[in-house]
Amino acid sequence: MQAFKRHFKLHRHTLTSREPVRLVIPFAPGHCPRTAMFQAFQQDKRINSQAEVISYWPDGSIRVLHLHCVPAATSADIVVTPADPLSSAKQPSPSSNSVESLAGQIHLRCAGQLHRLQLKLNGEVWPFEHVEQQLIGPVLQSWEFVLNHPKLPVDGRLSVVLFPDCHLAKVQFSITNYQRAQHTGGLWDLGDQGSVAIDGLELQLLAARRQADLLTTEPGKTLHAQQWQISQLNSGGDMWQSRNHLDATGQVLQGRQGYQLDLDGAVDFGIRASPRVVRQTEGSTVGLIPLEFWQNFPCRLIGDSEHVALQWFAAGSHVELQGGERKTWSCWLDLAPDEAGVAFLEQPTTVQLAATDLQYSAFVPWLATSETDPLRGLLQGLDPELGFAAKREIIDEYGWRNFGDLFADHESLYVPNGQAPFISHYNNQYDPIYGFAKQFLLTGDSRWFQLMDQLARHVADIDIYHTQDDRAEYNHGLFWHTDHYLPAHTSTHRTYSKHNTTSSIPGQTGGGPANEHCYSTGLLYHYLLTGSAQSRQAVLDLAGWMINLHESTPGLLSRLWSVKTLEVPKLKAAMKKHAVLPYRYPFTRGTGNYLNTLMDAWELTADPTYLRHIERVIPETLHPNDDIAKRDLLDVENRWSYLVLLGTLPRYIRLKSLLNQRDEAQNYAIACFHHYAIWMAEHEQMFLENPAILEFPNDTWTAQDLRKAMLMFQAAQMFPADYALFHHKGVQWLHWIIERLGQSKELEFARVQALLMLTYGAHLCDESDVLGINSPKIDFGSAPSLSVWPVVGRMLKKICRGIVEFRPSREKHWLQSRINRS
Template sequence: MDMEPINIHLNEHAGIARSGEPIQLGVPISKGTLQSHEKLQLINSSNNEVIKCQSEPMVFWPDGSVRWLKLSFLVSQAPSTDLTLNLTKADAEADQQPSPIQYRFEEDILCVTTGLSEFRFPMGELRWDTSQGEQAPAISQEVAVTTTSGEHCSTVMDTNWHVTEAGPISATVSAEGSWQAPDQTRLARFRFSLRLFANSPTVELQTCIHNPRRAQHPGGLWDLGDLGSIYFRALTVHARLSNASKTWLTPGLDQPKLESDAGKQLYLYQDSSGGDHWHSRNHINAEGRITTSFRGYRVHNADELIQSGDRASPIAGMSNQAGQYVQGSMKHFWQNFPSAIGTKENVLILGLFPADTAYPYELQGGERKTQTAWLHYGENSSALYWTQAPLVPTLDPEHYEKTDAFDWFETERPRDLLDDLIQEGLDGESNFFAKREVIDEYGWRNFGDIFADHETLYQADGESPYISHYNNQYDAIYGFARQFALSGDRRWFELMDDLARHVSDIDIYHTEEDRSEYNNGLFWHTDHYLDAHTSTHRTFTRHNETSSTPGQTGGGPAAEHCYTTGFLYHYLMTGNEDSREAVFDLVSWMVALHEGEGGFFEQVFALKKYELPKLQAFLKGQSPTVHRFPFTRGTGNYLNALMDAWLLDPSGLWLSKAENVLDNTIHPSDDIQKRDLLSIETGWSYLILLTSVARYLRQRHQLIGKDEHWSYINLAFLHYIEWMEQNETLFLSASERLEYPNATWAAQDIRKSSIMFRGAVSCPEKYENYAKKGKIWFDNTLTYLANSHERHYSRVQIILLQNHGFHRLRDVGTFNKAQDQIKNQPFGSPNLKWSVLFRRIFFRLIRALITFSPSREVAWLKTRLK
């Protein structure tokens, strides 16, 4: 099948001349149009020049054709210009020149050549040498970590240097291991990679420092100072250039270059964000002391302070008389403060975690931080300017629609009030970027997260706003991704990318040492209407006497806060492997949370929680339902995570697990009244579950087709749609039943209208009824929000983002009357049978015996008794 050219647009917005800037993006492909063995070519539409590119399939359609493709290339572009590239299939006979990137092993050294340079990676060491030409001495580089007392740590490699990806455009060399203190204790884990580019003097570095230990979290409280934390003084990258003669530093793209002799230290240190609230309580340590010492950055030449300012985006470099050069840059330099860059005694220093701070760094149990930097081995001092304002490639929104990249995604439609409300997130007075300034949502641990300004609603006038973090509730990452695809506005991309990177590092609990229902789980947003204090982004703190949830003063990651679809799309749109890993970490956590991992004690407690209440109901003469999973957002999040994993890995068991969840949650003959869904405070989140059921129906139909099981679930879904149409009302119409009757509840009503619209799609004979009810709810909700002073709050905005598009009825008739397939067929009763209950009990006992081991049981008890 022919593939129409795909347009890739590049807008040079920063007035920078770009030469060989690396671009990586994900491109959706229509079903059946591209096979993994077929070659592609990229053509500059303005001059028909062929640009070399590198591609790799990320996701496949059920027929084996490519569904999403990771595309990489290098581009040069003049300042303030627009460029359109066309991606097409290459001729089968097209000349395929060998890649200049080659690698080999010389004894215990991995050697990689790029056409301009050779890189040598000695096994067992976190360092490498770079050489250009045979005569000049090599530039030596290393990654260094020091303890709180300033002692240098050694490295212990778990996975030695190896090539993880290679092609005609780039190769990635990676290593993993641990830093070890002089007393032989393991301080922290690391993951490090270099991306090398063909015939390019630029390399990209990515460094991740990780504390794999569990937090002790006594009482379910997660404050700084926990016994599971680790502490260190500095993490820096050093590039040593022999006999350096000159050094220079540019604090920002619009500032003049500062120059010095190599014998003098030329050094820029960013201590705080430089914003008006640089001294915010957001930056406290375990003792409650604010860690920022002064506003912005300072530049020293030797001992002389020569410049200061608020926010630096610096580049520094050095050269010698032999004609060698090295310069460096760091991504989001001031945003991820503390940061430093400069030169000292023939060494270029990139201070990812510089030693200049007033206090050592604390990395909480299961916490990590990934940072990106670049090195360039050329003379042009503006060669790395692009790193401070990289190009953001965009695709035509019609291409996303044509390829079914998003559900319910339509481009040819008039703008409406929902679009206007969402646009306030970019252009309103309290837009998502402006929110960052309120509590100074910056610094290495905070940057990328969203200030939860809705939590300040009930504060007194003039009171300092609570330090409150949002942690991706209701999947803001997904909402940002969808708006970026629709609009091509780079600001949506920045919000998506910043948040995805923050959540994958800070908000996911990266440990295997805690209880299974916590390991690799996603922490909740910080506590409602309370200050986070020293809990950072981990919900519960010892400084609050009680939680906003009555009767709860502590806890950890839980099923009702799990959002994976944003990570799915961040991976698909950028190729960022950390987001792919996040999807599988979170879905594996959810499986362990709901299904367990095995073990005698675990199964005994599961029997008590799930089967014993049903047995007691039988003994009382009642008829318990077959359902095992609650009708809540927790089950909806579980189902949604399984669907995301299935899209990434169709060969796995994710779909069968998803259908098992459905079979044990919903039934076409459910007595819905008994589920008490109209008790707003406890029942409202069933809307999230029904949204996930609707997504399952659409994805399953699209990828596999309809069968008896699909029709069974569709009937069950329509059973609930009919009940909603007859019984549901808008939340604020019963405001007296709400503890906090505010605009969040109005925003939640958008879920009701979206479900009704999807019910209309699924049931054409009831289309008019369901669509009319959905439209009434939709219009009333948006009218209320448009007149509310709370419409700019983070939670309101993100609920709207998550539920955008479902009111477009493009899919009418897609399912036709599929439910007729089994309408007259028996589908049993939702009531549990004695035989089914005994079978469940039997299998739990068998699993308990099979998986029993003393060490497992001891470990299970230990993680729950601490």
């Protein structure tokens, strides 16, 4: 293992010795063997730590390591170095700390005290069935419990992470409606037959009270209470009755703005509750701290003589959990409350890794910034009035289903003055999760981290379709954003509503998840930065979904459908000798998203299966000697998204170079990228230089032009012989974009800001040493041409494969998922 020393800066709101901290340590390929051990120091004193490998490189070396530790009550830097394998490390004591399932309850033992938890759904106990210990070490231990409901098509997952030395436990629970939605006509409104009605979901802390509870309702408001409950049934904001909260009947929220506190027979009111409670029993003292309480209404916190109950879905709120929808919440248990309190749980320490370490480890491609960069000056995501968090208030983007998502304010660009903006949800278009992650790594500002974390959790829960029971091209897919320039009505975050009689797609008023809306890189980095198992699984689910979309699923009917939709049109074109390109995959963002998602899954797992998919898709999409004029790429409305596809090639080339896989597949991609980059430099222009060709000539197109400029900077790094051409064109285009966006009233819009964050960096970061392009001149021959027999061969191959894969149950499911559906 190469010698190293990593320094981490701590940005702390509270100086305490009880706060667990996660250090994220990335490594370049081959620099850290899987057997490596580590130690952490603060002010030259070793602190307790525990290593967890998050990701490996394909060569088996560690890519990302998380080092869990508990710093002293100081803001001094933490220094991490390799450890002597023979050095002693504190080990947990299984006899004093444990979590287990007994009689349907969770029994948590820490420091000699027993704490019991119980879950209720619709007023009935929902017993825990299966438990698995996942991590064990000196800093933390974790367990996961599985719940299957005997009556409803829902399942649950509850995890407990215990930090013994901190006397803290973090509890996370998720509930999933795993059955499909019916979505008749491709419309996804509330009231669907696949939904599940929930009238209360609560976590109970079974602890008989010895004296009055110490209750905090919001910062600065603490009191003692015997019988009490805090009910937050709306956001408390000025727009609390927004049409964002329509139910299936079209009704908005009723009642009173803010929260209600019932306290020993008296009633009080407030706006936004952030409660926590400390309860003293005969044998212990324990605190319960819900996270993001008011933001995830309707919720309630209750205390009586026998227990404290956290109702994540408040009883009587009549929640509708849609088919394939999931929701996750978290709370903390303070197992040894003290006067210092636990404010650090609500404002945790931010840990910043030095920028040089990030670049040395090749953690994020083209990651760089400069305080004097004019493009950086256009980023408004943290603006107190125009930023993403501030704009939640406009449509009240709160509540259990909405919180974390972004208000798609650009969709209201053409709303007449004086009218309310459309309720429109963003659903991670152009991957702001990834953009937020990049900005956090560049600046260390915790607000970027919060935006990333909240959006990633929302997308993984709400925007992804968690079912196996629908058609394969929908299962585990990502829903589109709300339909362009239309309100969501009762379609929630699922794009298409029965209340809209038109659509952004001519002739279509419904649909479902599709390959041209798939963004997984942010979820990959959310996992690498947080260890979120849900984000990790989301990347794999999206990769599986995209493979099913593009390759079809096993079965005769599935293969025949693929022949009909993909091969028959090509066969007809070949027989008529039409000028149709022969490639299997279209030159669009759909294929670009496919390649990006495959690369995310490959980076995540190092599974060579994903690499084989990538290296089959690229040559079946483009060729180094293509006659690019036949692509008609200057037909902007129909062809602009080729930029997304082309943008995947530098990423692939960089990954292969990092892994020293300088082979024919990489050389092919290099030759393709060079061929198309030359064409771009000679033929492309800014979209709005000719606005007449556009249906909606707005500055989203200007932000999309950033893709062109960054491709030129990447090409300049790869091809020294053409550096002057590419760099000049990149600088020219970037200057035009900055000038226009700097004067645009649309700069603050979500889509423009997302594109700024997504594309940011290549103009400042020279990765020519990483890329090391010195490929030999290879003759890849002529570009393929469309002819009848190769198409016939593919058709026969698919049909034969379908015959082999024929299973009655498989064919039945394929039919049932499509009959009377859209």
